[in-house]
Structures are given as C-alpha cells and as structure tokens.
Amino acid sequence: MTIEHDIRYNDDFEVADFAQIDKLFRSAGLGGRDPERYHEACRRSYACIVAWDGDRVVGLGRLLSDGYVASAVFDVAVHPDYQGRGIGRRIMELLHESVPNSTHLLFAVPGVKGFYQKVGYYDCKTGMIRPSNPEKAAQAGYIEWADCAGADAQPV
Numbered sequence: 662m663t664i665e666h667d668i669r670y671n672d673d674f675e676v677a678d679f680a681q682i683d684k685l686f687r688s689a690g691l692g693g694r695d696p697e698r699y700h701e702a703c704r705r706s707y708a709c710i711v712a713w714d715g716d717r718v719v720g721l722g723r724l725l726s727d728g729y730v731a732s733a734v735f736d737v738a739v740h741p742d743y744q745g746r747g748i749g750r751r752i753m754e755l756l757h758e759s760v761p762n763s764t765h766l767l768f769a770v771p772g773v774k775g776f777y778q779k780v781g782y783y784d785c786k787t788g789m790i791r792p793s794n795p796e797k798a799a800q801a802g803y804i805e806w807a808d809c810a811g812a813d814a815q816p817v
C-alpha cells in the first residue's frame with residue numbers, strides 16, 4: 662500500500678462499498694456496475710486497485726492477466742471531483758507493477774486515448790476486439806460498424 666497526498670491506494674476491494682463503486686462508474690460516464698456481479702468480477706480479476714479518500718472509493722482500475730506474458734486493463738475510473746490529480750496515473754502504475762514484464766492491452770473509451778498514451782500505450786496496428794454486442798460497440802465508438810456490417814461474418 663502507498664500513501665500519496667491524502668489518497669491511499671491498495672487492493673482491498675473486499676471492504677469497499679460496491680453501491681458506491683456503481684455510483685463512481687456512473688459519475689465517470691462509464692455506465693453502472695451491478696454491485697454484486699461487479700464484486701465477483703473484482704474477485705476474479707488478477708489485480709484490482711482502489712484509490713481511497715478516507716473510506717470513500719474515488720478511483721479504481723482492474724487487470725486481467727496470466728501473471729506472465731499477457732494482461733488486459735479494464736474499468737479505470739476516477740471520480741470527476743478527483744480527476745486531474747495524478748490518481749489515474751498512479752492506478753495504472755500499480756496495475757502495471759502487478760505484472761511488470763507483461764504486455765498490457767486495453768481499449769480506451771473515446772476521448773481518453775491521450776491519458777493512456779501518457780502512461781505508455783501505443784496505437785496497435787493489428788489490434789482487434791470481438792465485442793459481446795457489435796452494434797452497441799459501434800454506437801459507443803469502439804469499432805467501425807462499416808468494417809463488419811457488410812462483411813460475410815459468421816461469429817463462432
């Protein structure tokens with residue numbers, strides 16, 4: 662655990678209030694996270710870093726990983742009242758430190774790529790995703806619907 666300024670960082674999500682985490686994601690514009698299911702998602706993650714102001718969760722980030730070569734970052738969110746103070750950067754550093762020599766993958770929400778570039782990410786020329794809902798992913802700006810709408814795609 663590290664302490665910087667008034668913010669504490671640790672992986673102690675078990676003591677967090679997941680209804681508060683649901684509100685954090687909504688306020689950060691990422692949509693809600695069902696508290697019970699999201700608690701289980703954190704348990705199944707390789708790393709889940711929480712930023713605390715006292716007993717309030719003000720930021721969070723998760724990593725899925727094999728603990729060796731491949732890791733994927735998901736759900737990095739900082740409450741709007743706390744953005745721009747280096748909290749997102751510190752969450753990313755701690756996630757990376759949890760598997761230091763791994764390649765880390767992510768897909769950013771539109772408008773946030775600049776943040777990830779600041780913490781070491783590059784555009785990937787061959788990156789692809791298989792969204793659970795391609796139409797929704799296209800509407801949200803993650804994929805070009807035109808790239809696949811006309812294709813003779815047969816999802817397996």
Ligand SMILES: CC(C)(COP(=O)(O)OP(=O)(O)OC[C@H]1O[C@@H](n2cnc3c(N)ncnc32)[C@H](O)[C@@H]1OP(=O)(O)O)[C@@H](O)C(=O)NCCC(=O)NCCS
Binds near residue numbers: 739749751768
């Ligand atoms: C994106 C987010 C996690 C960044 O967290 P943060 O605590 O505000 O960011 P930091 O203060 O650590 O910023 C680190 C650096 O990234 C830059 N940065 C932050 N947000 C940025 C953005 N949206 N675009 C470009 N650069 C950004 C900062 O200026 C800072 O640069 P510096 O080191 O040169 O000063 C936070 O703004 C957030 O939760 N946004 C809403 C939810 C979201 O979009 N999450 C990402 C999901 S993929």
